[in-house]
Amino acid sequence: MGGEEESDSLSFLEVLEEKADNLRYYIKLSGVSEIARRYFVMNAFDGAVTMLGVLIGAIIGGGLSPKIILTTGIGAGIAMGVSGFFGAYLAEEAERSRRIKKLERALHIDLDDSVIERAAKVAAIMAAFIDALSPVLATAISLIPILLAVIGVIDAWTAILASIATILVLLMVLGLFLGKISGERILYYSIATTCAGLVTGILGLLLHVLYSL
Amino acid sequence: MSESDVKLKRIVIDVLKPREISLVDLSKALCEVSGTNDVAIVVKEVDANTETISITIEGKDIDFDDVIETIEEYSCAIRSIDEIEVYKAKPI
Numbered sequence: 001m002g003g004e005e006e007s008d009s010l011s012f013l014e015v016l017e018e019k020a021d022n023l024r025y026y027i028k029l030s031g032v033s034e035i036a037r038r039y040f041v042m043n044a045f046d047g048a049v050t051m052l053g054v055l056i057g058a059i060i061g062g063g064l065s066p067k068i069i070l071t072t073g074i075g076a077g078i079a080m081g082v083s084g085f086f087g088a089y090l091a092e093e094a095e096r097s098r099r100i101k102k103l104e105r106a107l108h109i110d111l112d113d114s115v116i117e118r119a120a121k122v123a124a125i126m127a128a129f130i131d132a133l134s135p136v137l138a139t140a141i142s143l144i145p146i147l148l149a150v151i152g153v154i155d156a157w158t159a160i161l162a163s164i165a166t167i168l169v170l171l172m173v174l175g176l177f178l179g180k181i182s183g184e185r186i187l188y189y190s191i192a193t194t195c196a197g198l199v200t201g202i203l204g205l206l207l208h209v210l211y212s213l
Numbered sequence: 214m215s216e217s218d219v220k221l222k223r224i225v226i227d228v229l230k231p232r233e234i235s236l237v238d239l240s241k242a243l244c245e246v247s248g249t250n251d252v253a254i255v256v257k258e259v260d261a262n263t264e265t266i267s268i269t270i271e272g273k274d275i276d277f278d279d280v281i282e283t284i285e286e287y288s289c290a291i292r293s294i295d296e297i298e299v300y301k302a303k304p305i
Contacts, residue, residue, distance in 0.1 A: 029233060103231050106262045107290040114288035116231060 023122065029115060030123035035092070037181065039131045041174055043084050045193065047135030048170045049200055050076055051142040055160055055167075056204030060211055064156045066149035073146065077139030081132040088131030089124050096120035142167045164201075171197045218302045220274040221248075225296035227257075230264050230289040239287050240268075246283055248274035267295070274302075 027033060051073055058069050100120060104111050111117050142163055149159030175193035179186030230239065236254050243252045249272040258265040270280060284291055 025238070031233075103262060103288070106260070107229050107231065107288070109285075109290040111288050114286055116233070116288040 022118075026115070026119040026122040027126070030096075030119040032123035032126050035123070035127055036130045039084075039088060039127055040134045041178060043080070043131055043134040044138040045171070045174055045196070047077065047080055047138030048142060048167050048174070049196060050080065050135070051139055052164065052167045052197055052200045053204070055163055056201060056207075059160065060204060060208045064160070066146050066156050066159055069160070070143060070146045070150050073139055073143045077136050077143075080135035080139070084135055085128045085132035089128035092124040092127045093120075096124060138170060141170060168194055168197050218304070219299050220302050221277055221297070221299050222273065222275065223269070223271045223296065223298035224275060224277070224280070224294065226268045226270075226280075226284070227292040227295050228266050228268055228284060228289045229292055230266050230287070232259075232262055232264055234287050234289065236266070239284075239289070242283050242287060243268065243270060243280065246270075246279045247276045248272045249276075249280075265292070269296075 054069065054072050054076060058064060058072075097120070100111050100117060103116065145154065145159040145162035145166060148154050148162075149156050154162070171193040172190045175190030176186055178193070179189040182189065236256070240252045240254050243249065249270055251269075251271040253269040255267045255269075256264055257267055268284075281291065
């Protein structure tokens with residue numbers, strides 16, 4: 001009996017290992033890593049800058065309630081996550097099914113259930129998850145100081161300033177990541193991403209001027 | 214003598230393969246097929262999306278159906294079987 005149980009768990013591990021191998025192969029075959037990296041940076045960037053917009057909007061509007069900022073931020077994060085998931089999944093699926101149809105025409109065969117078709121499915125799902133999770137992650141990190149204010153650890157103003165600082169650091173880190181991918185001009189990328197945050201700030205100030213007219 | 218005593222020992226297949234499928238992955242997968250000992254692939258023609266390749270498989274008792282299934286699983290189209298060698302296994 002013991003032997004049987006052992007062989008059962010062994011075969012389960014073997015199946016799991018085979019599935020992991022297949023997954024690694026599909027990821028390699030579909031070339032999704034590159035797309036996923038791009039989606040990750042693009043959407044984390046989106047999430048961080050959107051949160052900066054929410055914070056600046058709150059300052060200008062005078063609504064300094066951390067609770068409102070937190071719920072607005074969470075709402076924006078969820079919306080970006082859902083839109084990212086469906087947007088990326090549908091776009092990737094459409095793009096890849098076009099590619100498969102083109103290949104089927106060239107090969108004169110049906111590619112259903114072939115490695116290319118399975119790799120395309122894995123790629124679409126993986127891209128969708130990364131596209132959904134990256135803005136949510138950026139939003140969550142940006143909102144940590146606001147959450148601390150809601151709990152009562154820090155006051156609202158400190159939380160907002162800390163949150164803006166966190167976002168600027170996050171943007172800089174994304175720039176460093178881009179620089180690491182490109183293998184050069186690390187400083188250029190991190191200045192460029194941080195500038196995007198500053199541009200948001202300047203536009204926010206303009207909004208403030210318009211608001212006070 | 215039954216039909217099953219006749220074994221397939223060499224086969225050359227002309228295949229059209231998508232370019233993204235690596236020759237290494239395909240040849241390794243074919244070498245996993247039961248009864249196969251050696252697999253050699255030669256690229257004959259390269260197109261924008263596809264490559265025409267010639268696959269030579271050698272072994273003591275190649276499982277032909279499994280070879281076909283593996284080639285199709287790797288998104289390849291079989292164009293023709295160009296060479297084949299079989300032998301009659303001696304009764305023990």
